[in-house]
Amino acid sequence: LAIRKDTQGVCTALQSLGDMFRYSTNRDNRSTTLLRSELQHVQNYLHIQHMRFGKRLQYELAVEERLLDCVTLKFILQPIVENSLHYAMEGMDGSYLLRISIQPTGQGDIRIQIADNGPGIEAKKLRQIQLFLANQGSQGEFGIGMKNIAQRLSLYFSEPYGLSIDSVEGAGVTVTLLLPERRGL
Numbered sequence: 349l350a351i352r353k354d355t356q357g358v359c360t361a362l363q364s365l366g367d368m369f370r371y372s373t374n375r376d377n378r379s380t381t382l383l384r385s386e387l388q389h390v391q392n393y394l395h396i397q398h399m400r401f402g403k404r405l406q407y408e409l410a411v412e413e414r415l416l417d418c419v420t421l422k423f424i425l426q427p428i429v430e431n432s433l434h435y436a437m438e439g440m441d442g443s444y445l446l447r448i449s450i451q452p453t454g455q456g457d458i459r460i461q462i463a464d465n466g467p468g469i470e471a472k473k474l475r476q477i478q479l480f481l482a483n484q485g486s487q488g489e490f491g492i493g494m495k496n497i498a499q500r501l502s503l504y505f506s507e508p509y510g511l512s513i514d515s516v517e518g519a520g521v522t523v524t525l526l527l528p529e530r531r532g533l
Contacts, residue, residue: 351429366418379504380533383450383458384416390448397433407435407446413452414460419530421500427493428462428523436466436521452529458507460525469515477513494523506516 387409398405425511429446435443447460469477498511505528515521 357468359384360399378533379421380419381422381502382416382422382533383418386420386422386425387416387448387450389423390429393429394446394459395425401437401444403443405433405444407447407448409448411448411450413450415452415529416460417531419533420527420529421497421504424497424501424525425460425462426526427471427497430491432464432466432523433519436464440466453526456529458527460527461522461524463520463522465520468517468519468521470517474513474515481511497525499526 355509366428381478391409394407395406397451398407425448431450432446433444437446445465447463449459449463451459453459477494481495494511501510509526509528512524512526
């Protein structure tokens with residue numbers, strides 16, 4: 349952007365990056381935040397990635413506005429989105445679409461779904477990931493990012509809250525987070 353003298357693009361990218369750094373410094377020393385802040389962090393990340401990948405990266409947000417003032421843990425969305433870009437989009441030739449949906453369940457909870465249109469996960473590997481996330485399988489080749497999020501959600505909010513993953517090979521991956529609908533910090 350700087351070489352092309354796209355000063356507006358450089359300013360926008362630096363603003364997003366600066367906002368991400370401020371969020372990451374955790375100056376308030378809290379493990380929780382409002383869903384509004386967590387979503388803004390993800391939007392900053394996606395904005396930077398969109399500048400990198402251009403039209404190849406598309407994303408949609410479907411958020412029920414009243415849920416944005418609910419409590420969530422910090423750093424639960426962006427690592428999942430980053431995984432999706434790394435494992436789904438980078439292996440695709442065509443256009444990549446990421447959908448983030450934040451909706452009430454109707455039972456006093458919040459369902460967050462992060463879904464992509466990537467190649468999906470082979471059934472055997474998906475089952476290994478699901479067992480690993482449920483503390484019933486070995487780490488094997490899997491990283492700890494999703495497991496960290498799953499454990500943090502379970503520890504902070506307890507059962508039945510947490511993270512689940514589902515996929516259909518050839519039809520993408522959906523990661524679902526279930527949180528209680530709690531307001532204020």
